[in-house]
Amino acid sequence: MANWFSRKPRRTEAxxxxxxxxxxxxxxxxxxxxxxxxxxxxxxxxxxxxxQFENLSRAISxxxxxxxxxxxxxxAELSLSKHRMLVDEIAKDGGSAAEVMEPSTADVDRFERxxxxxxxxxxxxxxxxxxxxxDDFFTRLAQGLPADPARRVADIYARESGEAVxxxxxxxxxxxxxxxxxxxxxxGRRLVGDTMLVARSALLYGENHTSDEARIEPVFTELIAAxxxxxxxLGLTA
Amino acid sequence: MANWFSRKPRRTEAxxxxxxxxxxxxxxxxxxxxxxxxxxxxxxxxxxxxxQFENLSRAISxxxxxxxxxxxxxxAELSLSKHRMLVDEIAKDGGSAAEVMEPSTADVDRFERxxxxxxxxxxxxxxxxxxxxxDDFFTRLAQGLPADPARRVADIYARESGEAVxxxxxxxxxxxxxxxxxxxxxxGRRLVGDTMLVARSALLYGENHTSDEARIEPVFTELIAAxxxxxxxLGLTA
Numbered sequence: 001m002a003n004w005f006s007r008k009p010r011r012t013e014a015x016x017x018x019x020x021x022x023x024x025x026x027x028x029x030x031x032x033x034x035x036x037x038x039x040x041x042x043x044x045x046x047x048x049x050x051x052q053f054e055n056l057s058r059a060i061s062x063x064x065x066x067x068x069x070x071x072x073x074x075x076a077e078l079s080l081s082k083h084r085m086l087v088d089e090i091a092k093d094g095g096s097a098a099e100v101m102e103p104s105t106a107d108v109d110r111f112e113r114x115x116x117x118x119x120x121x122x123x124x125x126x127x128x129x130x131x132x133x134x135d136d137f138f139t140r141l142a143q144g145l146p147a148d149p150a151r152r153v154a155d156i157y158a159r160e161s162g163e164a165v166x167x168x169x170x171x172x173x174x175x176x177x178x179x180x181x182x183x184x185x186x187x188g189r190r191l192v193g194d195t196m197l198v199a200r201s202a203l204l205y206g207e208n209h210t211s212d213e214a215r216i217e218p219v220f221t222e223l224i225a226a227x228x229x230x231x232x233x234l235g236l237t238a
Numbered sequence: 239m240a241n242w243f244s245r246k247p248r249r250t251e252a253x254x255x256x257x258x259x260x261x262x263x264x265x266x267x268x269x270x271x272x273x274x275x276x277x278x279x280x281x282x283x284x285x286x287x288x289x290q291f292e293n294l295s296r297a298i299s300x301x302x303x304x305x306x307x308x309x310x311x312x313x314a315e316l317s318l319s320k321h322r323m324l325v326d327e328i329a330k331d332g333g334s335a336a337e338v339m340e341p342s343t344a345d346v347d348r349f350e351r352x353x354x355x356x357x358x359x360x361x362x363x364x365x366x367x368x369x370x371x372x373d374d375f376f377t378r379l380a381q382g383l384p385a386d387p388a389r390r391v392a393d394i395y396a397r398e399s400g401e402a403v404x405x406x407x408x409x410x411x412x413x414x415x416x417x418x419x420x421x422x423x424x425x426g427r428r429l430v431g432d433t434m435l436v437a438r439s440a441l442l443y444g445e446n447h448t449s450d451e452a453r454i455e456p457v458f459t460e461l462i463a464a465x466x467x468x469x470x471x472l473g474l475t476a
Contacts, residue, residue, distance in 0.1 A: 050298075050307055057295030057314075060288075066343060067336030069288055070325055076295075077318040080311050087308055098305030105304060 029218040034203040035144025038093060043100035044108070044202045045138045045153070046086035050101075051112045052134070053079040055127045056162070062120040068169055075127070075162020085156045089149060104202075111198035115191055121173060121180055122187045128166040129188055130195050132230050135161065136223055137199045163230075170234050185236040192227060196220060267456045273382025274442040276331060281338035282346070282440045283376045283391070284324035288339075289350045290372070291317040293365045294400070300358040306407055313365070313400020323394045327387060342440075349436035353429055359411060359418055360425045363472075366404040367426055368433050370468050373399065374461055375437045401468075408472050423474040430465060434458060 035041060056076040063069045087097040115130060117123035135157050142153040174180050199220075205212050231238040273279060294314040301307045325335040353368060355361035373395050380391040412418050437458075443450050469476040 046308075047304065050304075050311065053311065053314075054295070054299055057292070057298065060295065061292055065336060066285065066288075066339045067334075070284075070321070070335050070339075073288065073291065073318050073321055076291075077315060077322060080315040080318065083308070083311055084315060096305075097308050098303060101304045101308075 029222060030143055031141045031203065031216070031219055032144035034205065034212070034216065035141050036202070036204040038145055038149055039090065039095050039100050040103070040204075041138075041141065041145060041202070042086055042090045042093070042095070042149075042153075043097075043102070044104040045142075046083055046090065046097060047101040047104040047108050048134055048138070048198070049079060049083040049086055051108050052127065052131045053083060054112065055115075055123060055130075059120060059123045059127055062123065064120060071165050071169060072124075072127075072162070075165050078160055078162050079131070082156055082159065086153070089152060089156075093149075107198055107201045111194055114194045117187065121170075121184060124166060124170055124173075125184050125187050126191060128163065128170060128234075129191050129227060129230055131161065131166075132163055133192075133195045133223055133227055134199060136226055137202075140219060140223075141202065167230075167233050174234060174236075181236060184234070185231065185238075188227075188231050188234075188236055189238065192224065195227075196223075199223075267460060268381055269379045269441065269454070269457055270382035272441040272443065272450070272454065273379050274440070276383055276387055277328070277333050277338050278341070278442075279376075279379065279383060279440070280324055280328045280331070280333070280387075280391075281335075281340070282342040283380075284321055284328065284335060285339040285342045285346050286372055286376070286436070287317060287321040287324055289346050290365065290369045291321060292350065293353075293361060293368075297358060297361045297365055300361065302358060309403050309407060310362075310365075310400070313403050316398055316400050317369070320394055320397065324391070327390060327394075331387075345436055345439045349432055352432040355425065359408075359422060362404060362408055362411075363422050363425050364429060366401065366408060366472075367429050367465060367468055369399065369404075370401055371430075371433045371461055371465055372437060374464055375440075378457060378461075379440065405468075405471050412472060412474075419474060422472070423469070423476075426465075426469050426472075426474055427476065430462065433465075434461075437461075 036044075053076055056072055056079055060069050060072045060076060063072060090097045090100050115126045117126050139154060139157040142150050142157070144150075145153060170184070174184065200216075203216065228238040274282075291314055294310055294317055298307050298310045298314060301310060328335045328338050353364045355364050377392060377395040380388050380395070382388070383391060408422070412422065438454075441454065466476040
């Protein structure tokens with residue numbers, strides 16, 4: 001089982017039910033046993049990335065300024081190129097991207113509708129927070145793929161993202177209009193549930209759902225800790 | 239005046255008021271005397287490219303299949319990267335992209351509204367035809383820029399475009415539903431007027447409007463000939 005991420009020990013902020021000494025060597029919290037077959041993985045990851053791009057393109061269309069359009073354009077370009085690279089992986093393994101993505105469309109489209117946002121600010125928060133969460137999630141899940149694609153997929157997710165650009169736009173918007181903060185904080189909290197749901201739907205559960213849940217939970221604790229840091233970066237209370 | 243395009247003689251399909259011998263050496267039909275200052279040029283070119291991307295992203299959102307979404311995604315990525323490179327040129331010359339694009343937003347937004355299209359098929363025809371026309375147009379207009387930026391801008395427009403991808407999607411759609419052909423042909427013809435209008439608004443006219451028009455006309459004749467070939471490629475009568 002490819003687990004080369006373990007070379008990079010992750011710092012863990014959230015309380016967990018294991019000794020600190022384990023943390024110092026490596027994270028034992030991973031999702032490798034829940035990684036589906038490669039085509040299911042790639043299809044879902046590619047379609048989620050496409051949805052992230054669609055959110056960004058809505059944020060471009062509704063942007064209040066040309067400067068914001070151009071800035072988000074950079075994030076959209078990066079997101080689209082990740083989508084294309086995931087699609088290239090599907091083709092490399094002999095799959096048809098459309099067919100391989102199809103089984104994911106219902107879950108992911110439902111997620112997209114639920115996280116649409118009422119205006120540009122909420123859409124932008126969605127782009128910023130759900131992309132961070134889901135890219136993290138798929139990075140972890142990819143560790144359970146065969147070694148070569150695992151490495152290539154990790155490289156795709158390790159590429160530059162639009163996170164900093166989006167954070168900066170949101171920080172500026174909140175500074176200019178501090179009353180936005182409470183509404184966007186609420187929206188940010190609401191996003192967690194739907195984002196976790198669509199992430200979980202990508203997992204391959206075993207026979208014993210209860211023991212699976214117990215093993216999955218620490219990963220989501222870490223992903224939520226990262227989400228909290230993203231909220232913090234905007235000065236929002238998670 | 240940079241005119242290095244003249245090294246590549248263009249074939250001319252449309253009738254023009256000059257001798258054939260001229261054509262064999264080089265095209266004399268250019269827009270160099272109508273090229274505005276570099277910031278005006280880049281601002282308009284960058285904003286037009288952003289609008290082209292927005293059209294593509296609408297075509298992705300309304301696409302009838304996941305395969306179409308992914309295919310158009312490639313075109314959108316290429317369009318966004320051209321936009322970014324034009325923005326980089328603005329920054330290279332010490333400009334602020336948003337400020338430099340601002341004077342173009344009214345004209346270009348009007349163009350965008352006029353060419354929206356009633357459904358996915360019309361939007362896709364807009365993407366295919368107006369991008370082709372406007373990229374051609376700005377390529378020609380760029381010849382009047384100072385030599386270095388003229389070369390870099392020409393390189394940007396010479397990069398891969400999504401034209402082939404869009405043509406293929408439209409060809410398939412028309413094959414599957416031949417009744418689309420007459421509606422899309424009509425839409426394609428309607429687009430010419432608005433596209434010419436937004437292109438013309440980028441030109442720097444001199445004192446004598448009538449003689450300017452006479453010099454501009456052959457260029458538009460060529461651009462329309464290329465438009466006709468794009469329609470032909472779909473089996474549509476221009």
